[in-house]
Amino acid sequence: MELKEAGKRVLELRREIEEHNYNYYVMDNPVIGDAEYDRLMLELTALEQQFPDLLSEHSPTQRVGGKPKEGFTTVTHRVPMLSLANSFSEQELKDFDRRVRGALAGEEVNYVVELKIDGLAVSLFYENGLFQRGATRGDGETGEDITENLKTIRSLSLQLKEAVPVLEVRGEVYMSGEAFRRLNKSREAEDQPLFANPRNAAAGSLRQLDPRITSSRQLSAFIYAVGYYEGVSLSGHEEALRYLQDLGFPVSRYYRKFADIEEVLAYCRDWEARRFELPFAIDGLVIKVDSLEQQLKLGATAKSPRWSIAYKFPPEQAVTKVKDIIINV
Numbered sequence: 001m002e003l004k005e006a007g008k009r010v011l012e013l014r015r016e017i018e019e020h021n022y023n024y025y026v027m028d029n030p031v032i033g034d035a036e037y038d039r040l041m042l043e044l045t046a047l048e049q050q051f052p053d054l055l056s057e058h059s060p061t062q063r064v065g066g067k068p069k070e071g072f073t074t075v076t077h078r079v080p081m082l083s084l085a086n087s088f089s090e091q092e093l094k095d096f097d098r099r100v101r102g103a104l105a106g107e108e109v110n111y112v113v114e115l116k117i118d119g120l121a122v123s124l125f126y127e128n129g130l131f132q133r134g135a136t137r138g139d140g141e142t143g144e145d146i147t148e149n150l151k152t153i154r155s156l157s158l159q160l161k162e163a164v165p166v167l168e169v170r171g172e173v174y175m176s177g178e179a180f181r182r183l184n185k186s187r188e189a190e191d192q193p194l195f196a197n198p199r200n201a202a203a204g205s206l207r208q209l210d211p212r213i214t215s216s217r218q219l220s221a222f223i224y225a226v227g228y229y230e231g232v233s234l235s236g237h238e239e240a241l242r243y244l245q246d247l248g249f250p251v252s253r254y255y256r257k258f259a260d261i262e263e264v265l266a267y268c269r270d271w272e273a274r275r276f277e278l279p280f281a282i283d284g285l286v287i288k289v290d291s292l293e294q295q296l297k298l299g300a301t302a303k304s305p306r307w308s309i310a311y312k313f314p315p316e317q318a319v320t321k322v323k324d325i326i327i328n329v
């Protein structure tokens, strides 16, 4: 492909992706499936790699999420809330392992592997163990203030078991398959539009200006990381997960630590086969370098940390019983 033709396609793809980002991140109402969206992003990424002159910091390949929705007060994240680099094959995971080990010049590396919950990323901020404020990821720098909405999720503690001076945690708010089916059933009975999948139902329910609506929607949450902290000393991600659990946060019990990428791959394969046994939707696994010192050394791009990667499952088509709509799960 010539530069001129590539330039035209790049602009087309950016326009199309921006529109899907708006529908997905701002309106919680995507018009295409995630796999189709990922294909557009891959095509754009490949063209920008092939023709570096076409790369722009405004490209959706370089940016996180979407702008905050109108009507919400905004919150600036003290530490940016980034996205994750994606991998779609075992080879890409092995390449990630090689990059990590190369950058760490032969240091011993351990990985923590977690389920990738298909929901909405949130940040919760505590002072002296008391919940102060919560926000969505938004565009990574600025999110929506959803403090009152988060207070309606019963599994999220408002008072921690320890009065940690300053603690910001991150996690995923999601809707279980059962709550999703129940919600769509009642919406169908009331002739209201149905949610396409649990992820969009969770995002639409959490980003409500009226917290009473959120409260009626049966949302759940898992906390999977510390964002910012003072007065605590942590050296590894697994240690952080255990600490979060001790503080009373809902932490998924399915995380595992491995020293070898082959073991990571086996764990990913295992969950790819068993994903539908879970009562909630996952769209892959997340692999994270365990040592916080090594995480700092590896750093991040504008969009995602270099010490972590998502392993995305291939799309599976499932037919819901509600009005026989086809959804990507």
Ligand code: NAD
Binding pocket: 020, 021, 023, 024, 025, 030, 031, 032, 033, 034, 035, 037, 038, 064, 065, 082, 083, 084, 086, 114, 115, 116, 117, 118, 119, 120, 121, 122, 137, 171, 172, 224, 286, 310
């Ligand atoms: P992502 O969903 O691929 O990965 C990043 C997110 O994973 C984090 O922000 C966090 O919310 C989540 N996550 C879940 N479990 C986690 C864990 N254990 N540890 C860390 N993070 C965890 O990236 P993204 O930037 O949020 O979204 C991009 C994806 O969204 C696309 O690949 C596509 O699947 C979907 N999307 C779809 C459309 C559409 O129109 N269908 C549009 C935009 C985005």
